């Protein structure tokens with residue numbers, strides 16, 4: 543009779559243990575069946591002493607075996623609950639809305655730069671970089687912008703104080719020695735990397751140079767004292783403006799994700815001949831005229847041209863053997879067009895309300 547009782551108890555306990563959904567109800571079950579005071583099995587064990595010895599010998603070991611079996615089952619179930627939901631609270635309401643996890647944002651300039659890098663990489667261009675603190679030689683002289691030439695006024699410059707260099711310069715002036723130390727500045731454009739790259743590489747090649755540049759200028763909605771450019775340079779035996787036109791047309795169409803018309807206008811930069819200004823048809827109004835293109839239908843997006851022979855010479859190339867095109871675009875300008883951003887100063891405002899929109 544007692545044996546039947548044990549058997550029933552076992553069935554019921556195992557069933558309930560199996561069905562329990564969390565640690566708390568499992569613990570309640572443990573108390574219910576194995577608890578020192580009033581546990582079902584404990585109760586049965588307590589009555590053993592009143593039984594005749596023959597019965598005791600049968601039931602005693604059976605009851606102990608059951609205790610062990612149940613303890614094992616509790617342990618097993620607890621392990622299962624812990625591994626399947628490690629820190630699940632016992633009263634979790636899974637229908638409650640979760641807490642929003644704040645994630646960071648890439649700066650719109652980073653987004654546009656990454657996109658431009660990918661487009662040019664797909665067109666077989668390499669991406670190279672150069673120093674932000676540059677020498678007068680690479681920033682100006684090697685780019686066919688001689689000292690005291692009015693063209694230098696196109697790039698208002700932050701000059702860097704470098705005591706030893708400046709002193710050397712003074713002494714060389716005083717002693718009237720021909721050596722003048724190369725002055726340091728914050729590069730006013732990414733074009734100096736053209737010459738740096740050509741000095742250490744042989745054509746044919748095609749590169750882009752993304753980078754930060756600096757100009758000593760008054761700021762307004764379209765001017766900043768520091769901004770980003772992407773320089774391009776392709777050099778080979780018979781590179782022509784037709785190659786340039788194709789590459790740049792392809793680039794803008796991929797960037798704005800539709801075929802955009804481009805327009806080349808004559809312009810002047812000392813390091814190219816001929817020099818060009820590139821316009822794209824307004825991506826907002828399609829050329830009809832709107833506030834973005836100031837009713838002109840066109841957006842001015844880059845300076846460009848065929849590399850000037852003097853620049854090839856500065857890089858110790860023979861200008862008779864080679865031709866190339868170069869271009870320089872302002873990253874902010876592109877981002878402003880792409881995302882409809884009205885003021886360049888927003889990029890550097892550090893205002894999270896701005897950043898979080900991208």
Ligand code: PHE
Pocket residue numbers: 730731732733773811814845846847868869870871
């Ligand atoms: N470096 C020029 C600028 O900063 C842009 C440019 C690059 C023009 C290459 C022609 C060729 O304005």
